[in-house]
Amino acid sequence: MVTGPRPPAGAPTAEPRAVPPPPGPPEPAAAPAGGERRPAAPDLPAAVGAPAAEPGPYRVREQGGPGDRDRRGAAPAAPPAPPEAGRSGPGAESGAEPGGAAELAEIERIAASVPDPEMPMLTLEDLGILRAVRRGGDGRPVVEVTPTYSGCPAMDAIREDVRGRLAAHGHTGAEVRTVLSPPWSTDLITEEGRRKLAEHGIAPPTGRAPAAGAVMVPLSVRCPRCGSTRTRELSRFGSTACRALRVCDACREPFDHVKPL
Amino acid sequence: MSGNENGAPQAEVDTATAAYVLRLGDDALIASQRLAELAARGPQLEEDVALANIALDLLGQARVLLDYAGRLEEQLTGVLRTEDDLAFLRDERQFCNARLVELPNTDFAHTVARQLLFSGYALELYTALQGSADETVAGVAGKAVKEVAYHRDHAARWAVRLGDGTEESSERMAAALEACWPYTGELFTPDEVTRTVAAAGVGADPAGLRPGWDAFIDGVLAEAGLHRPETAQITGPAGLGGRQGVHTEHLGYLLAEMQHIHRSHPGATW
Numbered sequence: 001m002v003t004g005p006r007p008p009a010g011a012p013t014a015e016p017r018a019v020p021p022p023p024g025p026p027e028p029a030a031a032p033a034g035g036e037r038r039p040a041a042p043d044l045p046a047a048v049g050a051p052a053a054e055p056g057p058y059r060v061r062e063q064g065g066p067g068d069r070d071r072r073g074a075a076p077a078a079p080p081a082p083p084e085a086g087r088s089g090p091g092a093e094s095g096a097e098p099g100g101a102a103e104l105a106e107i108e109r110i111a112a113s114v115p116d117p118e119m120p121m122l123t124l125e126d127l128g129i130l131r132a133v134r135r136g137g138d139g140r141p142v143v144e145v146t147p148t149y150s151g152c153p154a155m156d157a158i159r160e161d162v163r164g165r166l167a168a169h170g171h172t173g174a175e176v177r178t179v180l181s182p183p184w185s186t187d188l189i190t191e192e193g194r195r196k197l198a199e200h201g202i203a204p205p206t207g208r209a210p211a212a213g214a215v216m217v218p219l220s221v222r223c224p225r226c227g228s229t230r231t232r233e234l235s236r237f238g239s240t241a242c243r244a245l246r247v248c249d250a251c252r253e254p255f256d257h258v259k260p261l
Numbered sequence: 262m263s264g265n266e267n268g269a270p271q272a273e274v275d276t277a278t279a280a281y282v283l284r285l286g287d288d289a290l291i292a293s294q295r296l297a298e299l300a301a302r303g304p305q306l307e308e309d310v311a312l313a314n315i316a317l318d319l320l321g322q323a324r325v326l327l328d329y330a331g332r333l334e335e336q337l338t339g340v341l342r343t344e345d346d347l348a349f350l351r352d353e354r355q356f357c358n359a360r361l362v363e364l365p366n367t368d369f370a371h372t373v374a375r376q377l378l379f380s381g382y383a384l385e386l387y388t389a390l391q392g393s394a395d396e397t398v399a400g401v402a403g404k405a406v407k408e409v410a411y412h413r414d415h416a417a418r419w420a421v422r423l424g425d426g427t428e429e430s431s432e433r434m435a436a437a438l439e440a441c442w443p444y445t446g447e448l449f450t451p452d453e454v455t456r457t458v459a460a461a462g463v464g465a466d467p468a469g470l471r472p473g474w475d476a477f478i479d480g481v482l483a484e485a486g487l488h489r490p491e492t493a494q495i496t497g498p499a500g501l502g503g504r505q506g507v508h509t510e511h512l513g514y515l516l517a518e519m520q521h522i523h524r525s526h527p528g529a530t531w
Contacts, residue, residue: 147321147404149317149318149321149404149408150318150321150322150324150325150401150404150405150408151317151318151319151320151321151322151324152321153317179400180325180397180400180401180403180404181396181399181400181403182403183400183403183404183407184404185407234307235307235308235310235311236311236411236414236415237307237310237311237313237314237315237411237415238310238314239310241314241317241318245307245310259411261407261408
């Protein structure tokens with residue numbers, strides 16, 4: 001009943017964003033970026049000695065195993081008791097005087113290093129969704145994050161993860177608040193974030209969002225595996241709200257593309 | 262109390278703002294719920310994912326708007342209704358969404374037509390609301406405008422593919438437009454609420470959104486080889502419509518499906 005998809009309006013034209021040459025052996029696409037590549041968590045003093053302290057829960061979530069369900073289910077029942085809380089006593093790791101500026105800086109550093117649940121190779125800082133860490137009206141630290149999309153289902157997990165990670169470092173009183181303005185844009189993904197995306201088989205954002213003008217400007221998107229720009233969009237809506245599905249005509253592999261927003 | 266620069270008493274502006282935000286939230290919620298029906302039932306895998314993604318965006322917008330509507334209402338009444346209370350514990354007559362978004366997914370062309378007409382409106386609306394004097398409304402609009410631009414583009418591409426496709430697809434697309442068209446008028450009809458919020462700089466004058474919408478829709482229809490339907494607008498008794506809680510027969514069924522678990526198991530979470 002439906003005719004085939006129209007040819008893309010215009011062959012690859014504009015020079016794509018410089019993407020580092022593809023890594024040698026292609027990695028599995030949605031590599032549950034687990035153990036081998038730790039999501040740039042810079043030397044957290046956290047729970048040293050605790051095995052696989054870092055992305056454990058996220059890996060479980062990626063695989064959608066039963067652990068995921070348990071974790072979600074447990075969440076509402078245990079408000080300030082995060083997954084890692086048991087490993088270090090409150091206050092044990094906090095090197096900063098509560099109430100001081102150093103405390104805020106430390107909170108910011110910890111929050112910035114929390115991995116995104118849906119793209120765990122990226123930290124919140126890489127993704128550009130950590131807005132600010134400041135002191136609230138009641139003196140408690142407030143961590144402000146902004147959603148990528150209004151309906152981003154990862155926001156609850158992110159809030160929980162930030163609270164949990166902070167609590168594990170002794171910052172139990174911090175509040176995580178969602179702010180909408182100014183809206184997130186893929187321009188806020190850092191250079192480091194773009195590099196990590198490409199490295200993990202996800203093409204970083206290129207092109208222009210439809211909101212920017214009446215006409216979509218289809219910039220060519222480079223295949224994160226073979227580096228070819230002979231790629232086309234299969235579906236503008238992909239596995240998560242922020243990704244589109246593309247296929248490479250050179251190596252014939254499908255891949256995700258973080259669509260410009 | 263002090264009035265605003267246009268002279269409307271502040272209490273009047275606050276009341277109208279609460280009602281206006283509730284309308285925005287209801288439009289997004291019902292549009293989302295109607296689309297979510299197609300999850301796992303899309304005509305093809307990519308489309309299934311696309312429609313679910315669009316529904317999710319709309320649900321995200323609805324949640325922020327309904328949460329805010331509840332808090333605005335609390336300032337007026339002293340009683341707080343949460344986003345869940347508003348979504349699950351109101352009856353049909355208390356929903357003030359435009360009737361367009363509750364129209365059924367008769368076939369894929371109907372889904373496309375409804376999405377085209379609604380997303381076209383939503384993009385004009387949120388573009389205007391980015392400049393709202395209300396910080397939260399402006400914040401929601403700033404995010405939503407980028408999302409609905411994708412929704413509108415998605416619907417427009419399908420409208421063109423169907424309209425300019427086979428004889429069958431073209432006929433179905435035309436029939437779907439005919440069916441949805443009579444419910445577009447109320448999107449652009451001003452009333453006391455919109456007049457008050459527009460004057461206060463909080464909301465947009467719906468009539469002002471029409472020229473941009475007309476131009477866009479006409480462009481898509483021309484490319485799709487379709488014509489603007491000439492069917493008359495349908496209003497409820499005494500000229501009432503969705504904004505006043507007078508809906509088509511389709512909303513009740515939608516609400517029944519959406520609300521029954523929450524009402525059967527009050528307070529249940531998972």
